[in-house]
Amino acid sequence: MTIRLGVTGGTGRMGREVLAAASEREDCEVVFAVSRSADETDSVAGVDLESAGEFETLVVEREPTVVVDFTGPASAVEYADACADAGVALVTGTTGFDEDQLERLQAASDEIPLLHAPNFARGVQALVNVVGQAIRNLPGYDVEVVETHHNGKRDAPSGTANRLLEEIEANGDFTGRTHGREGDAPRETGEIGVHALRAGNVTGEHEIVIADNHEELRLTHRAEDRGVFAAGALDAAVWLADRDPGSYDFDDVIAE
Numbered sequence: 001m002t003i004r005l006g007v008t009g010g011t012g013r014m015g016r017e018v019l020a021a022a023s024e025r026e027d028c029e030v031v032f033a034v035s036r037s038a039d040e041t042d043s044v045a046g047v048d049l050e051s052a053g054e055f056e057t058l059v060v061e062r063e064p065t066v067v068v069d070f071t072g073p074a075s076a077v078e079y080a081d082a083c084a085d086a087g088v089a090l091v092t093g094t095t096g097f098d099e100d101q102l103e104r105l106q107a108a109s110d111e112i113p114l115l116h117a118p119n120f121a122r123g124v125q126a127l128v129n130v131v132g133q134a135i136r137n138l139p140g141y142d143v144e145v146v147e148t149h150h151n152g153k154r155d156a157p158s159g160t161a162n163r164l165l166e167e168i169e170a171n172g173d174f175t176g177r178t179h180g181r182e183g184d185a186p187r188e189t190g191e192i193g194v195h196a197l198r199a200g201n202v203t204g205e206h207e208i209v210i211a212d213n214h215e216e217l218r219l220t221h222r223a224e225d226r227g228v229f230a231a232g233a234l235d236a237a238v239w240l241a242d243r244d245p246g247s248y249d250f251d252d253v254i255a256e
């Protein structure tokens, strides 16, 4: 089956990567890509970019099977509302949503199949799946989460770090998160240290350090390039195409 794709954020780091990856696949046909910033002559991977202001029209008239979104939280929820109105499935990898925005995504998923994942690398999903076991096996150990990304990233900590933190907290007895340390700030028992590094062109690294005074376990994922996220997002789009309305995550895709 070939799905019809709509793509948002066409000039973004991930939007470009999704359009390039889709052009190499036989199971995806891009029927439109929108951009806020491109002018009428811009194209990416052979796809002409159209104005983001036209999204509500395009999502009806071009009849996409699925829209793939990597933009920002404010735009992603607007795209989700428009997809819900049009009855078109949505895959979003956007991160940095607040509680209200997450509720809007949830409301959209009452109408359409909606898959939201903070990280479409299969290795990260595997990491999410194993970290709870490590935490359960090492009660009382110190836990620190360190993520490193390129200097253009807006949200911190990363969506992936937040997902890992939820998993850590669900599987151990912790008192709270400490974001960075400065001055007279000795480690408190039970806290989880969280550190967001922003430097250069780093694609995305996540590390969980679990240690006591005698041993140290480090669980690390490093994305080598953004193609891994684009491939996962397109796998998710193909998987989502014939689902019932509801809220899905990437684990549903790789579990099959």
Ligand SMILES: NC(=O)C1=CN([C@@H]2O[C@H](COP(=O)(O)OP(=O)(O)OC[C@H]3O[C@@H](n4cnc5c(N)ncnc54)[C@H](OP(=O)(O)O)[C@@H]3O)[C@@H](O)[C@H]2O)C=CC1
Residues within 6 Å of the ligand: 008, 009, 010, 011, 012, 013, 014, 015, 034, 035, 036, 037, 038, 052, 070, 071, 072, 073, 074, 075, 092, 093, 094, 095, 096, 117, 118, 119, 120, 121, 155, 159, 229
């Ligand atoms: N789930 C995953 O696997 C991954 C998730 N991400 C997440 O994806 C998102 C995008 O990342 P990245 O591509 O690096 O970011 P970029 O800043 O490179 O691109 C985002 C693009 O989205 C569009 N955009 C931004 N704000 C708005 C808005 N308010 N309205 C409409 N369009 C908007 C712009 O494109 P244009 O001007 O063309 O419209 C912009 O270039 C981030 O939240 C990031 O954390 C990133 C990598 C992997």
Ligand SMILES: O=C(O)C1=N[C@H](C(=O)O)C[C@H](O)C1
Residues within 6 Å of the ligand: 095, 118, 119, 149, 150, 153, 154, 157, 158, 159, 160, 161, 203, 204, 205
């Ligand atoms: O902004 C990015 O680049 C990335 N964002 C995602 C996140 O916030 O977790 C995933 C990936 O690490 C790249």
